[in-house]
Amino acid sequence: MENVHQFTQAYSQSPWRKQMYMIGVVLLVLVSIAIVAGIYLNVTARAAAVGRQIQEMQVRIYGYHYLIGEASDSYVPIEELEQNISNLTSQLAYLTSYQVMQERINDLNLDPIDTAHIEYLEVPGYIERQETSLAPPPEPMVVNASTIDPEFKESLFDWLADQVRKTVKYFSEAQP
Amino acid sequence: MRRFMAEQVVSAGRIRRRQPTNKVSESIHSVNDKAGQTLTGWRFNLLGILFLFAGVMIVIQLVRLQFSPERNEFVSQGDQYSRTLHIFYPPRGDIYDRWGRLLAGSTLVYEVGVQVDDVENVDTVAFALSKVLMAHPEYDYPGYYDEIYAVIIKAQKSGTAYIQLADFVTPEELSILQEWARNYSNLPEVDYGKVGRPSLSGLVYRPRLQRYYPENELGANVLGFVNREGTGMFGVEAEFNDLLAGVPQSIWMTLDPYQVTEIPQLKPGVDLVLTIDREIQATAEEVLDNALEDSGADGGVLLVMDPNTGEMLAIATTPRLNPNEFWNYASVFKDSTPYNRAISQDYEPGSVFKVLTMAAGLDDGAVTMETEFVDTGSIQIGGIYIHNWDWGAWGPQNMEGCMAHSLNVCLTWVATQLGAGPFYQYMQNFGFGQVTGIDLAAEASGRLKIPGDADWYEADLGTNAFGQGVAVTPIQMVMAISSVANGRGEMMIPHVMRSMVRDGFQYTPTPQIIGHPISTDTAQTLTDLLASSLEGESSDALVEGYRVAGKTGTAEIATPTGYTSDATNASFVGWGPVKDPKFLVYVWLEKPTSSPWGSVVAAPVFRDMVERLVVLMDIPPDDVIQGLANH
Numbered sequence: 001m002e003n004v005h006q007f008t009q010a011y012s013q014s015p016w017r018k019q020m021y022m023i024g025v026v027l028l029v030l031v032s033i034a035i036v037a038g039i040y041l042n043v044t045a046r047a048a049a050v051g052r053q054i055q056e057m058q059v060r061i062y063g064y065h066y067l068i069g070e071a072s073d074s075y076v077p078i079e080e081l082e083q084n085i086s087n088l089t090s091q092l093a094y095l096t097s098y099q100v101m102q103e104r105i106n107d108l109n110l111d112p113i114d115t116a117h118i119e120y121l122e123v124p125g126y127i128e129r130q131e132t133s134l135a136p137p138p139e140p141m142v143v144n145a146s147t148i149d150p151e152f153k154e155s156l157f158d159w160l161a162d163q164v165r166k167t168v169k170y171f172s173e174a175q176p
Numbered sequence: 177m178r179r180f181m182a183e184q185v186v187s188a189g190r191i192r193r194r195q196p197t198n199k200v201s202e203s204i205h206s207v208n209d210k211a212g213q214t215l216t217g218w219r220f221n222l223l224g225i226l227f228l229f230a231g232v233m234i235v236i237q238l239v240r241l242q243f244s245p246e247r248n249e250f251v252s253q254g255d256q257y258s259r260t261l262h263i264f265y266p267p268r269g270d271i272y273d274r275w276g277r278l279l280a281g282s283t284l285v286y287e288v289g290v291q292v293d294d295v296e297n298v299d300t301v302a303f304a305l306s307k308v309l310m311a312h313p314e315y316d317y318p319g320y321y322d323e324i325y326a327v328i329i330k331a332q333k334s335g336t337a338y339i340q341l342a343d344f345v346t347p348e349e350l351s352i353l354q355e356w357a358r359n360y361s362n363l364p365e366v367d368y369g370k371v372g373r374p375s376l377s378g379l380v381y382r383p384r385l386q387r388y389y390p391e392n393e394l395g396a397n398v399l400g401f402v403n404r405e406g407t408g409m410f411g412v413e414a415e416f417n418d419l420l421a422g423v424p425q426s427i428w429m430t431l432d433p434y435q436v437t438e439i440p441q442l443k444p445g446v447d448l449v450l451t452i453d454r455e456i457q458a459t460a461e462e463v464l465d466n467a468l469e470d471s472g473a474d475g476g477v478l479l480v481m482d483p484n485t486g487e488m489l490a491i492a493t494t495p496r497l498n499p500n501e502f503w504n505y506a507s508v509f510k511d512s513t514p515y516n517r518a519i520s521q522d523y524e525p526g527s528v529f530k531v532l533t534m535a536a537g538l539d540d541g542a543v544t545m546e547t548e549f550v551d552t553g554s555i556q557i558g559g560i561y562i563h564n565w566d567w568g569a570w571g572p573q574n575m576e577g578c579m580a581h582s583l584n585v586c587l588t589w590v591a592t593q594l595g596a597g598p599f600y601q602y603m604q605n606f607g608f609g610q611v612t613g614i615d616l617a618a619e620a621s622g623r624l625k626i627p628g629d630a631d632w633y634e635a636d637l638g639t640n641a642f643g644q645g646v647a648v649t650p651i652q653m654v655m656a657i658s659s660v661a662n663g664r665g666e667m668m669i670p671h672v673m674r675s676m677v678r679d680g681f682q683y684t685p686t687p688q689i690i691g692h693p694i695s696t697d698t699a700q701t702l703t704d705l706l707a708s709s710l711e712g713e714s715s716d717a718l719v720e721g722y723r724v725a726g727k728t729g730t731a732e733i734a735t736p737t738g739y740t741s742d743a744t745n746a747s748f749v750g751w752g753p754v755k756d757p758k759f760l761v762y763v764w765l766e767k768p769t770s771s772p773w774g775s776v777v778a779a780p781v782f783r784d785m786v787e788r789l790v791v792l793m794d795i796p797p798d799d800v801i802q803g804l805a806n807h
Contacts, residue, residue, distance in 0.1 A: 044434070051433025058429070058439055064289070064338075064380035067357035083385055086267060086282040093278035093390035098458045115721060115787060120796045122804055128794070131674070132276030132449060138681040 259428045259437075266422030267385055269445030271399060271412060273454040274487075274674055280399055280413070280499075283388035286350045286381045289340040292331045295378035297371075300360065301328065301341075304376055308352045309342055313503060338380075344404070350381060387413075393496045395457045397516040398450070398488075398672055400617065401499035409502070410515040412448065412672060414617035419446040419676065447677040451487035455792050456480055460492035463785045468494060471746070471777040472769030477518045477650045478785060479762040483661035483751055485687040486668030488614075489759070493517040519614060522622040522647035523764070526731025526774065527565075527582045528747045529643025531706065532656055533591055534579060536602035539665075539698040542593040545705065549573050555585045555592075558635030562588045562642075565730065580709030582728065584642045591641035599637060600626045603646075605693035606656035607667065613690070614651055614670045623647040643731055644739075653749065654762050655690070660702050661725075661751035661760045665694040707754045717750055717779035719786045721797030726750025726782060728774040733767070743767040748778035752786065758795055761785050 057077070094100065105112075154162070241247060271280035288305070295301060306321035324341055331339045345353075357376040368374070387402035400411025408417035422445035429437045464478040480490040493516055497508045514520035537543040553569030554561045564570065564584050570577070578586035591599050603609075609624035624646055625632040639645035651670055659667040666689045675684035694702075706725035710717055717726050729747035732739040746768050751760040761782050768777045789795075796804075 048433045051436045054436045055431075055433060058436075064291070064382045067354045067376055067379050067381065068361060080383060082267065083282075083284055083383055086385055087284040089270075089278065090281035090283045090388045090390055093281055096277070097390045097392075098394055098454055099392065112788075113791060115790060115797070118791065120800045122807070129275075131274050132272065133682060134272070134276065134447060134449065135677045135680055135682040138683060 255428075258432060259430045261426060262429050263424055263426045264440055264442055265406070265424045266442035267444045268387060268402070268406070269420040269422070269447045269677075271420075272447065272449045273395075273452050273457075274450060274489075275453065276449070277454050278390055279395055279450065279452070279454070281388050281390065282385040284347055284383055285343075285386040286345040286347070286383055287340060288342040288345050288350070288353070288379065288381045289338055290328060290331075290378045291338055291380055292328065292336055292378065295328060295332070296375040297373065297377075298325055298328045298332075299371065300374040301376060301379055304353060304356050304379075305341055308349055308356070309345065312342070312345070312349065313501075314344065315342055344386060345381070353379070353381075387499075389499045391454070392498050392500060394454065394461065395452055395491075396496045396499050397493045397518070398452055398457075398491050398616065399499060400515070401497070401502040403502065408617075410618060411616055412450065415615050416446070416448060416673070419678075420448065421445050443679070448673055449675045449677070449682070450672050451482075451489065451674045452491070452672060453489045453792070456789065457490040457492065459788050459792065460490035460785060461496070463781060463788070464492045464494065466784070467763075467765060467777070467781040470770065471765055473746070473765040473767055473777070475513075475517060475766045477762070477764040478781065479518055479650055479654050479760075480785070480789065481654050481658060481670060481760040481762075483658040483668065483757050483760040486655070486658060486670050487674065487687070488670055488672050491516070491518050491672070514620075515618065516616065517764075518650045519612075519616050519619045520649070522620050522649050523745050523766070524644050524646060524731045524734065525648055525653055525747055525764075526643040526729035526745060527584075528653060528657075528727050528729030528749045528762075528774075529646065529648075530579060530582065530587045530641070530729075531660060531702070531727050531749065532603065532606055533587050533599075533641045534575065534705075535660055535694050535698055535702050536599060537590040537594050538575070538701060539694040540594055540598055540602070542595075542598075543575055543590050545575055545701060547575055549575075549578060549586050549589055551578075551583055551585050553585065555588050555638070557588060557592065557638035558633050560635045560638070562638045576705050576709050576712070579705060579727065580712050582642075587641045588638040591637050596627050596634070596637050599641070600624070602693060603640070605691055606659070607652055607690065608646065608648055608656065612649075612651050612655045612670055614655075615673045619651070620649055622649050622652055643729060650762055650764050654760060656693075657749055657751075657762075658760060659691075659693050660699045661757050663696065663699050663703060663757060665692055665696045665699045667691045667693055703751075703754055703757075710750075713775075715775065715779055717748060717782045719752070719783055719790070721799065722752050722786065722790060722795070723754040723798055724750050724752030724786065725754055726779075728779055730772060730774040742772065744772040744774075746772065746774040746776075746778040748774055748782045750782050750786070753795065753798055753801075755798065755801075758793060759786070759789055761789070 150158075150162075241250070268282060270278060270282070273279055290301060302321050302324035305324055306315070309315040309320070327339055327341070330336075353376070357379065360374045360376055363374060365373075389396070389399065389401075396411075398411050400409050400413035400415075402413055403409050406421065408414040408420060413420065422443055425440045425442060427437060427440060460478045460480055464476050467473070467478075468476050475494045477494075478490070478492040479488065481488050495508050495513065497505060497515075509515060534543075538545075550572050551564070551570040553567065554563050556562075562584055565582060570581055570583055570586075573581070573583065573586055575590075577583075578590070594602075603624055604626070608622060609626075611619045611621045613619075625636055625640075636645050655667060655670050658670075659665050662668070669688040669690045671687070673685075675682050677683075703725045706727055707723055710724065710726055715726070715728070717724065717728070727749055729745070729749070731745040731747070733743045733745060744767065746765045748763045749761070751757050763778045763781045763785070765774075765778055765781070771777050790797075
């Protein structure tokens, strides 16, 4: 037993072993820090790159275009697509505007009909022209009170009173 | 033995270093070490103090900055470099007619500017822009080239990053600029001397939407327009500007890539569906323009309303502006001419007002259809004498005769039978002296003097009875007479907004009744009376195949020296078919020159309009409806 103690004491007190131990600990800390720093750098660098890409896309949306030398039109932000749709809708409206249609009528030598040339017939089931509907009407909001759980309606005092009542009832029923 | 073993074990193959035994050298080392330690300790202490002092100063400075007056300035300076403010505008809502035809939409335009650091040749940029935009209404002035040149040079000196050079550039103009830029970029690499290589480098553009009206002038007085700042002016554009424009959002966009700011999802502006029918509106404008040409009138109004709901089917007025070229406003609307006469210009309506006087008299019971009045050609009231339009005496007349011959004396008598109090109460119930509430901007309220006002005299009761001395707008007349025309006595609020589309749903408000000034019986009785009087007079307003009711009006125009001018306001109001009214048409011609009488110049306009209206509205003639009913 004494030999073991001396053996341990001899090794533990060895200066070069202590030094190695300290160096090892320091190196371990350094390597750990380096690994963490490396991972951090890697992740943040990728985050920064993605962030820059997003910013560039945002610039495409609200920013400016050069007259020439930009990327192809294969990538167009939604906002610009919506602008193009609005523009085309307006162009279509112009092509079917009253003035343009009148010019087409004149080109086709058509005359507007007057009351003297209209023959009225009774057509069973005829549905007269319906006014425009660009979207469905709002659905009426029906709130069925019975489907709402009491937890969403009762106050704290209601809840406390209910709990007391249930507890009293429980004990009263438990009695023989 | 134990010690030996320990030494053996400890050495472990190494020779253990012997401890120095020289006492002298040990003492010398000890002295030197102490001196060195003292020296080192002094230096370390000094360094420590210096670092501590620096650290304390830094902390003090940090604390001072946090509470210093310059703190906000520093923060704002930091913000300038870390983020930029962007305002996102939602697309403006579209406007449709009642059948879904686009009346106001959006079109692409471009803002053109320069990234100053990228500009290679200022002269080329200024030259290209001034040449390409020389036909643009805002940049066609001679000094535009010099202006661009000076602005870019100034920006280069001041270090400005971006400057805007033009706005509302059309797609065609931008295409030309792009073509020029391509041509310049393909120029050979040679020495261009002092002027430098021509280049449009640095010139950039940004697309955005601008209001566009595909029908041009059609319905312009109803729609209004949107100015350069994106604000609605006049008409529907102004009245519903907040809804149409949506809610812009200001966002600080960070420049830090780790904190990318999300671009907000903007709700687009509300789309509006109007009660206006494009075909009826176009017809009304055409009929009105023809009437102005034929009568030589200065201006006019032609309104078409559904008296059952108050929906305005057409509001035609003059002059009209192409809202796509709204910058011509000042040249179109001269001498304080309102943008929409129908709602903004009051006038003395004349005999069309007799419809309401008679309605009040019948409804109150002051007169009945059988009441007889002996017209002596004049009547005294408030110290003045009222005469008929022809200065004649028409003898015994019933109420139909009074209306058919448009007798001022008779209607003045009806008003006196009614009494001033009830008469003005009825007129207020008809909505005079206050705005109708039509959903169009810039409505005028007119003026109805009532007993108790400083400028009201008893004679006013007489003149007001036949539409003189009272200032009303055409839309007020239409609203008041809707209570007679719909046969129910219910006065409907005139409106042009039929429904709105918001968040994917279409909301359609219910037509609003603003009052019930007369009874159903009175409305139907008066309608029959006016239809008979038109037929009895063989009026030019009669429409073949359709029974219509109506009344002409001719009003003298007041001048600073009294009613001394020959100029008149000629009007006609009519509605039909009498059995099931579908339309109410109001015509007003200002200062016609071919004839001063409403029966001559305004009544035929009503007929022309109705003849085309019944086709557009698919209204069969009375005999067809009667035949179908008997079938």
